Amino acid sequence: MARTHRQWLGTLISALVLLALGGCSPVKLLNALTPEASFTRTAGIAYGEDPRQKLDVYAPRHPLEDAPVVVFFYGGSWNSGEREDYTFVGEALASQGIVAVIADYRLYPQVRYPLFLEDGARAVAWTRAHIRQYSGNPQRLYLMGHSSGGYNAAMLALDPQWLAAVGMAPKDLSGWIGLAGPYDFLPIENPDVRPVFFWPDSPPQSQPINHVSRGAPPALLIAASKDELVNPTRNTGGLASKLRAAGVPVQDLYYSRPNHITLVATLSRPLRSLAPVLKQVVGFIKHTPGQ
Structure with missing residues (x-):
């Protein structure tokens, strides 16, 4: 008898866990199972002079004219992450007719807050200036991130100083998407994150929730309802409530089956x-x- 879909899914998740325990990264397996027919990737484009200041562009194989564009920032507690690990994100977006830009950025201990935000802003500025070469429409520009990458997206969308430094403004964004992002996390509990934000003297201005204004771009906030790493009620729910109170269009969604990590893996x-x-x-x- 054929397995049910639920049995198959359970087997796949178990396999991912076993591979992780055996030293094989689950994201490498996800990428190995990712088809390449839907996208064309241009890899290793420099948006700055540092070796970490590079990005990859995933363009739909058969792009529509003026396709929307998403700049994606991955998570990793600002301590780890590689753009190559997120081919599955690029494929997911490109398969839907969206041009995806996946950017590396400098990490701790090379840098601390706020220098990775400066990197993010530079990656966004590069995208706005060059994305028409990849059939993308710079007037339909969205930011997206998971976990600490969701924080990066939030800060670029909500605190005008970062985009202003590259000649842009939040109004240049059509919207932003946060997946399990930390938006209100002082005092910091995670020991890996503490030195990134100068704990115990972490600046309040480092928190996205403190930069909500009426002119902020529309937002889609998604979280795992049982997230044990980033409290969804305080972070996703709290930011959504504050955006709503300011008159900013926002939708917040919560799913029970994924956890903090597998939310992006969906x-x-x-x-x-x-x-x-x-x-x-x-x-x-x-x-x-768009605008």
């Missing part, structure tokens, strides 16, 4: 049935059409 083809994250992202972009 963008991959093998795990999309865990939660309709990709569907919600595409719908947000479709119904938030």
Whole structure:
């Protein structure tokens, strides 16, 4: 008898866990299972002089003219992460007719807050200036991030100083998407994150929730309802409430099946049935059409 879909999914997740325990990265398996027919990747584009200041562009294989563009920032507690690990994100977006830009940025201990935000702003400015070469529309520019990458996206969208430094403003963004982002996390409990934000003297201005204003871009905030690493009620729920009170269009969604890590993994083809994250992202972009 054929396995049910739930049995198959359980087997796949178990395999991912076993591979992780055996020293094989689960994201490498996800990327190995990611088809390449839907995108064309241009890799290793420099947006700055540092070796970490590089990005990859995933353009739809058969792009529509003036496709929307998403700049994606990955998580890793500002201590780790490689753009190559997120091919499955690039494929997910490109398969839906969206040009994806996945950017590396400098990490601790090379830098601390706020220098990785300066990197993010420079990556966004590069995208706005050059994305037409990849059939992207710079007037339909969105930011997206998972975990600490969601924080980066939030700060660029909410605190005007970072984009202002590269000749842009939050109004140049059509919207932003946060997946399990930390937006209100003082005092810092995570020992890996403390030195990044100068604990115990972490500046209040480092918190996205303190930069909400009426002119902020529309937002889609998604979280795992049982996230044990980033409290979804305080972070996603708290930021959504403050944005709503300021009159900013925002939708917050919570899913019970993914956890903090697998929330972003639901963008991959093998795990999309865990939660309709990709569907919600595409719908947000479709119904938030641009400037």
